[in-house]
Amino acid sequence: MILKKDNIELTCLEIDIVEQRLDLDGKYILELGCGRGDFTRRIAGQGNDRRLVATEVDEQQHTINIINNKLPNVRFELAGAQAIPANDETFDRVLMFKSLHHVPVGVIQAALLEIKRVLKPGGLLYISEPLFQGDFNEVLRLFHDEERVRAAAFNAITATVRAGNFTLQEQLFFRSSVFMPTFSMFEQSIIDVTHTDHQITAGMMKAVKVAFEKAVAVNGGVFTTDNRVDLLRK
Template identity: 45%
Template sequence: MTEMQLKSPTAYKDASEIEIMQDVLPFEGADVLELGCGRARWTRTIAERFPVKSVTATEVDKVQHEKNLQITDLPKVKFVYGGAEDIHLDDESVDIVIMLKSLHHVPMDKMNQSLAEIHRVLRPGGLAYISEPVYAGAFNDILRLFNDEKTVREAAFNALQKAVEAGRFKLEQEIFFQSKSKFGSFAEFEERFLFPSHSDHAIDDALHNKVKAAVDPHLGPDGARFTNPHRVDLLRKI
């Protein structure tokens, strides 16, 4: 088995998340579980682009979940409220589990239980696609001014290692890639990152000004664009 690594020792492949998923996941006829679907952007892409049988999309943020329930044009998708540590699905009921930048948002004392739950609901030989941001890059430097995720990201990686070492999963691939992100204005950045409905970052005036000063040099007529490194651990249920 290839040794798992928190960061890439070499270059990062230029690719989008959806391109990586398309390359490695057998979507045809699959029952898919997406844990931590957020605004359901990727949920929609998966349901509309790939020949899946079904998508169950969970979200622990009650405000966002209520918004997702208003989506009526995705007949293959069922939105469910709840966290990864307590998945309301039957044993061996899904073929693919997807977590897109969400494992590190699980409380650290519940990460191991979340991976146990993923193992429980996967069918034998099923795949878990766990994508996590790598702690590096200009955008990360801005985020850590008000939400430093170094500790939780390392904890998420350690939980994945532990699940593999315990024999629950086999590491099929570890993929390092970098993708583009953008936002159109500082107001959009505020809405998405400074003041999300799921978190209170305790932003006072001084911190707000510090963050704005860090963002402003990256803003142009078309907003701000960043290149962000990621790691995917593709695990197969044993």
């Protein structure tokens, strides 16, 4: 398995990859680490006969998700990937959108085995993870360097396939972008999240702002992230 790819050939919305490759209609779907539930709502709000369980470990965000949930086919649960509140062979699809590297390194393999447990035979596990490259990453790494945990996530995927827990159906790379022209937007979306206490000093905040504004001067506020998708079958 490839850890890094320098030439990204596909630029697209990730939701398009999911819809094209996963055949979600009529499926019982588990999303692990749903965050604000953006993907949850998109997936649940289109197609036919889709049922979703979306988990999150951040208690504040989980409470917000429950309060804001207006979709009858979605249930939010407070849980981590290493302890999924479901019976064996429950789900047809399991989705992880840039959340595997947030699982504590010491329990990543346990989480993958837990996913195997709750997946039906022949079920699909979709994992997307950001590569440690790109202009957005260059700003983020100044106060939140994820190189080690991202590498651990990729290594865990490789290990679980080699162990025979899953087979690799497809691996692809794509580039996504986000329009973030002001530092206040960056603060609100990235720095002020409730699931991580960044503990940024005043000096560090100044350095991050300078780096952010330099990037905006070059890219016009359109930041890119390079990603890898591993589609695994149980």
